[in-house]
Amino acid sequence: MSIIETEDNRKPETSMNWINQKLFLGLTVKEYVKNLFTTFNMVAGAIVLVGVLFILERFIFGLDTITESSNEQPWGLLLGVGLFTGVPFSASGFVVGTAVYIFGLKKYRPVVKNAILLGFLGYLFAVVFLMIDLGRPWRIYYPMIISFGPYSVMFLVAWHVSLYLTVQAFEFSPSAFDWLGLKTLKQWILGMTIALTIAGIMLSTLHQSALGAMFLLVPGKLHPLWYTSYLPWLHLISAIAGGLVYVVVIGKLTQVFMRNRAEPSYLDNLDNITLGIGKATSFILFTYVGLRLTSIAYENAWGYINTPFGHWFLLEFMLFAALPFLFYYAVKKRNVGLVQFSALLTMVAIILNRINISIIAFNWKLPEHELFFWKEGVVVLSILTIEVLVYRWIVNRMPVLSDESHV
Secondary structure (H helix, E strand, O other), X not given: XXXXXXXXXXXXXXXXXXXXXXXXXXXXXXXXXXXXXOHHHHXXXXXXXXXXXXXXXXXXXXXXXXXXXXXXOOOOHHHHOOOOOHHHHOOHHHXXXXXXXXXOOHHHHHHHHHHHHHHHHHHXXXXXXXXXXXXXXXXXXXXXXXXXOOOOHHXXXXXXXXXXXXXXXXXXXXXXXXXXXXXXXXXXXXXXXXXXXXXXXXXXXXXXXXXXXXXXXXXXXXXXXXXXXXXXXXXXXXXHHHHHHHXXXXXXXXXXXXXXXXXXXXXXXXXXXXHHHXXXXXXXXXXXXXXXXXXXXXXXXXXXXXXXXHHHHHHHHHHHHHHHHHHHHHHHOOOHHHHHHHHHHXXXXXXXXXXXXXXXXXXOOOOOOOOOOHHHHHHHHHHHHXXXXXHHHHHOOOOOOOOHXXX
């Protein structure tokens, strides 16, 4: 009887220890809750709370309570930032995964799991933004099955994003299985790595270009300096660059703020990886700039340069034009800091380009052209904050910042 009582007494203790280790970082519940009260968490919590209240307002009273969107201005920051800007950076998973698993560039193995996680979260939260904007999340499957046919660009984007999100979940699952101690499932998924990577390449390249192809449907609405038949290619090439620089910028942030969760194999190789990514990004951006000039010449849009919109376009273009030289110089001098700064500037350039296409230069002839309502900005900030918190929660628990060959 005493033995049974001892075993029964141990079961809750063992279960609680497992929960403490897996969920509460080895702390008791009381200690964990106490550690949550930091300045960062308090500010983030306040932002999320206000954003959630505005999201509830949107679902209860309608989209016009938080946004300037209308029939003339079909999308604001929710899609301009959440979808059109977020998805290019989410290419990190397919770009780095392709380099490691298809081209055999083992040098980048230490960052591949982090890149896949960033890609997965990027697509997941793009869907969150989309559902808030559309307003009926229970009908998210309509573009794929009911509303559009197979010849629609929206049909293409909806299927590709949903399928690629599934692929990314499978690609990241070995880290989750490793965290949970499910070694058999981890090995089973690892055996599918090549197949998943190939599926990811096909889906990601198609829908990255399809996001640009969407704007080919509105030649009279998008400003001629941004409207071009080259849009699908420009979106794809800039997304490849965006995925690479996103890994560099987040890598630097993890190096500073999450160093205690990174393995030496990750930290020791990060500088060389950054230089390698800088070199690749330089070539990609040279290609982008050349194609961008070709597109303007092909569309014969030079006459719009000496206009207010033309001056705004030049700001975007000159930023893109300077970046390849910055990367080239930084790599030649092996200046890791300059590569990281150039990566941040590249993110700014891509964000500017996507917001220009989806909001600023869209319906540019309208006499009244509101950019966004302040409540929409708060909602976007709150969702991005949640994404940061989810990323931090995962990295604090799962073997993400590590060389996968050592796991």
